[in-house]
Amino acid sequence: MDSTRQHNLLLLMRVIGLHEFNYPEILNLVDQALTHISADRNKNFERLEFIGDAVLRLAATEFIDRHYPNISVGSCSSLRAQLVSDRWLAQMGDRLKLDSLLILGTKALGDSAARARLRTDATEALIGAIYAGSKSNLEPIHRWLTPYWQQTTVEVLEAPHHFHGKTILQEWSQAQGLGLPNYITDEQSSHHGDPERFHSEVRVGKRLRAEGLGRSRKEAEQNAASAAVQVIQDRDVTDAASPK
Incomplete structure (x- = not known):
């Protein structure tokens, strides 16, 4: 050396x-x-x-x-x-x-x-x-x-939904009687390490849709789920703030 x-x-x-x-x-x-x-x-x-x-x-x-x-x-x-x-x-x-x-x-x-x-x-x-x-x-x-x-x-x-979005989303969807979230994930490039290599779209029935990108299928799906959980939380805040 x-x-x-x-x-x-x-x-x-x-x-x-x-x-x-x-x-x-x-x-x-x-x-x-x-x-x-x-x-x-x-x-x-x-x-x-x-x-x-x-x-x-x-x-x-x-x-x-x-x-x-x-x-x-x-x-x-x-x-x-x-x-x-x-x-x-x-x-x-x-x-x-x-x-x-x-x-x-x-x-x-x-x-x-x-x-x-x-x-x-x-x-x-x-x-x-x-x-x-x-x-x-x-x-x-x-x-x-x-x-x-x-x-x-x-x-x-x-902010657990940034890290455990898939688990949180699945628990929410089942509690709402909507079944399991459906993920559609596609490879957008062949470059290893590309932060946008995979694109994932998650849907929960007809009520919720979100997207995410990632270096792997798992990461893209996690990011899509986290985005969906954020949508749910934003809706809850809006509903709570709306006049009855």
């Missing part, structure tokens, strides 16, 4: 608040976590990503148990799904500017549409590297991620 690479990785470790990890072992692991298989088939982030996936779920579970012990098990599962989601990981990687630190082979360098996926994988691998470098200790992960998880949790609890 050259001196410039080492300096940049040390800066990354300081940014995420892990000042004590300045020794070669952790730096080598972080370097590996930011190396794609297209650049090195023997030393890359695949195994650390595998470790990071499990570590992330366990750490997120502990975070919820520590800070939100009174919410229901169902709410815990829904919240954890947001705290470990690909979107959340990609956003974290963006905050850390991991794109500038990734070592990519020629093929991966040319696939700009896949950068969000690479950022997600590298962030997960970085979590695995910190866990492995701290001798299987979760506390460094908590020190790093807890402030961001707290922010996300507040957002989820204050």
Whole structure:
């Protein structure tokens, strides 16, 4: 590892608040976590990503148990799904500017549409590297991620329809005796990572229609459902404000 690479990785470790990890072992692991298989088939982030996936779920579970012990098990599962989601990981990687630190082979360098996926994988691998470098200790992960998880949790609890729109819409439609929402989702482009790659329209009987876009079918449908829930809430507010 050259001196410039080492300096940049040390800066990354300081940014995420892990000042004590300045020794070669952790730096080598972080370097590996930011190396794609297209650049090195023997030393890359695949195994650390595998470790990071499990570590992330366990750490997120502990975070919820520590800070939100009174919410229901169902709410815990829904919240954890947001705290470990690909979107959340990609956003974290963006905050850390991991794109500038990734070592990519020629093929991966040319696939700009896949950068969000690479950022997600590298962030997960970085979590695995910190866990492995701290001798299987979760506390460094908590020190790093807890402030961001707290922010996300507040957002989820204050506006759950932005995150759990499909569940909320389904519960509403069944309570109204309208059956299940119907989603029609089409692929609009073939570019991975395109935020408007998929378009989804959701209908609930003849009473409600909304649309959403997303990088995946799941995301587009979630966004369409969230838009539908917003329509319902706006109607409720209007009805409540109307003179009787």
